[in-house]
């Protein structure tokens with residue numbers, strides 16, 4: 619039976635498995651696409667030539683940049699700060715190439731946590747590390763050594779900006795979201811709009827302005843047990859509906 623579902627490319631990370639480098643995507647990101655966006659996920663290896671990105675994007679209906687425990691190297695946004703380990707060089711380079719290729723091809727781009735940061739950098743913005751002096755890292759990341767349930771249980775409120783896709787999708791003026799990040803947007807990239815902020819001013823969601831296809835990203839993790847929060851399920855429905863709307867008709 620021919621399944622006419624849209625295909626969303628999901629960027630992979632370089633991780634060590636059984637002592638060898640591997641390209642991996644955590645299942646919860648793939649399940650978000652397949653179960654809650656009703657789309658077909660395919661993995662995009664990030665350890666390949668950047669010149670492949672336009673050919674890859676041409677065959678996809680959208681791109682999803684996932685979260686990852688690795689940090690974006692500050693050299694990608696012109697900062698002299700040292701990069702905070704772990705750094706995933708291949709992912710840094712490929713995520714920027716994929717964003718630029720997808721935007722040139724008019725394909726939707728979605729981001730989660732690190733993915734939001736990558737979109738911002740790819741569009742000329744910068745990041746800051748909340749662990750630096752004056753930062754508020756404790757509000758945005760659980761302490762070291764906690765369980766994964768406790769890590770994703772670390773949460774804070776966000777305020778939504780009206781007249782944004784996030785407000786249109788959720789209908790809420792405020793939400794409580796999980797928080798698992800140390801880097802955050804410092805200078806917003808070009809053609810991006812803030813959709814939500816945390817009480818300490820961290821940008822928590824962004825969307826594209828005048829982009830050929832929607833660009834949308836959140837700093838939290840809607841793929842973490844989305845069935846427990848209506849707003850995260852609504853976000854996955856938005857990913858699927860937006861991708862279907864922009865996908866070419868296929869026989």
Ligand SMILES: N[C@@H](CCC(=O)NCCCC(=O)O)C(=O)O
Pocket residue numbers: 644684685686687688689690730731732733798799800801802
């Ligand atoms: N390392 C960056 C990005 C944060 C991020 O994506 N966290 C998710 C970790 C859990 C997972 O792998 O999904 C930062 O600290 O800002």
